[in-house]
Amino acid sequence: MPNAAGLAVRILEEMEHExxxxxxxxxxxxxxxxxxxxxxxxxxxxxxxxxxPEDVLPLLRERLGRT
Numbered sequence: 586m587p588n589a590a591g592l593a594v595r596i597l598e599e600m601e602h603e604x605x606x607x608x609x610x611x612x613x614x615x616x617x618x619x620x621x622x623x624x625x626x627x628x629x630x631x632x633x634x635x636x637x638p639e640d641v642l643p644l645l646r647e648r649l650g651r652t
Contacts, residue, residue: 588617588635595638596645603649621648 593607617629619641626644627636 592619592636592638592641596642599642600645600649603651619645621645624648 589609593609597607617635618625619627626648627641629635632640
């Protein structure tokens with residue numbers, strides 16, 4: 586969960602005014618997905634590793650219309 590918590594902090598630092606909240610859901614089996622408004626934005630299987638903020642933030646910016 587440290588990966589998820591750290592990523593959530595970075596997302597909130599950059600996008601706190603655009604996002605109402607962030608939900609971190611624990612699971613099993615190494616699943617690590619990021620959704621925005623119910624749509625999959627990133628999944629760990631895209632890279633085969635846990636993401637760095639630099640992997641996810643551009644995808645979120647794009648979805649929010651901030652490129």
